[in-house]
Amino acid sequence: MGEHEISISIADAEASLIAANNRIAAQNRALFDEKGIRVLDVVGAIGAGKTALIELLIDKIKSKYKIAAIAGDMATDVDSTRIRSHGVQAIQIETASECALTASFVRDVAKDLDLDNLDLLIIENVGNLICPSDFILGAHARITVVSVTEGNHVVRKHPLLFKLSEVAVINKMDLAEIVEANVEEMVSDALTINPEIKVIKTSAKTEEGVDSLIAALDL
Numbered sequence: 093m094g095e096h097e098i099s100i101s102i103a104d105a106e107a108s109l110i111a112a113n114n115r116i117a118a119q120n121r122a123l124f125d126e127k128g129i130r131v132l133d134v135v136g137a138i139g140a141g142k143t144a145l146i147e148l149l150i151d152k153i154k155s156k157y158k159i160a161a162i163a164g165d166m167a168t169d170v171d172s173t174r175i176r177s178h179g180v181q182a183i184q185i186e187t188a189s190e191c192a193l194t195a196s197f198v199r200d201v202a203k204d205l206d207l208d209n210l211d212l213l214i215i216e217n218v219g220n221l222i223c224p225s226d227f228i229l230g231a232h233a234r235i236t237v238v239s240v241t242e243g244n245h246v247v248r249k250h251p252l253l254f255k256l257s258e259v260a261v262i263n264k265m266d267l268a269e270i271v272e273a274n275v276e277e278m279v280s281d282a283l284t285i286n287p288e289i290k291v292i293k294t295s296a297k298t299e300e301g302v303d304s305l306i307a308a309l310d311l
């Protein structure tokens with residue numbers, strides 16, 4: 093078999109994997125809609141501040157909504173432990189070798205959630221800006237978090253993800269001056285890639301922008 097044939101069959105396998113994931117994501121979505129649960133898929137590099145923002149968000153809105161979380165990482169349960177300390181149910185998924193959550197991971201752990209007693213499910217995806225693009229989970233919105241320390245071109249280097257996100261968060265604004273970040277370039281890149289995207293500047297340290305994020309998510 094020549095190299096050309098091998099590359100075609102890998103592309104086919106990838107396409108059928110994505111199609112299978114899309115089908116399970118649609119089932120997840122139907123279940124969440126039937127139960128009246130709003131689901132958010134939070135994506136971003138490791139260290140961008142996803143968990144920190146989720147923790148702040150939960151503290152600000154937990155009196156209004158019944159919330160649960162799913163945290164995905166290749167290893168460890170540190171994020172679900174952090175989230176659980178805010179008084180909400182949090183389930184960890186350790187993906188081992190997978191660099192993104194998939195719809196079937198979410199389907200499998202959703203069985204352990206009290207779906208009849210839930211308004212909002214926050215899913216923290218595995219930390220990177222590449223793999224999660226391909227795998228939708230059945231969420232109602234994807235929130236992609238980047239931080240000012242990731243370099244001015246982090247947004248334009250990941251166009252697919254920003255095209256597929258409803259909200260872009262630029263976090264660690266408290267460090268923007270120190271690292272001489274060009275935040276406006278990051279904002280305009282996001283809007284060039286996806287004119288519909290809502291761009292919110294935050295700091296999980298000073299809590300700047302967290303209320304704007306809540307408003308952008310209609311929470």
Ligand SMILES: Nc1nc2c(ncn2[C@@H]2O[C@H](COP(=O)(O)OP(=O)(O)O)[C@@H](O)[C@H]2O)c(=O)[nH]1
Nearest residue numbers: 137138139140141142143144263264295296297
């Ligand atoms: N200075 C600063 N540090 C932050 C901010 N957000 C998160 N961090 C820190 O960055 C590190 C990674 O945060 P974490 O929430 O675990 O990132 P995650 O991997 O995206 O979930 C932690 O040490 C946080 O305290 C921020 O807005 N400003």
Ligand SMILES: [Mg+2]
Nearest residue numbers: 142143171216
């Ligand atoms: Mg995290």
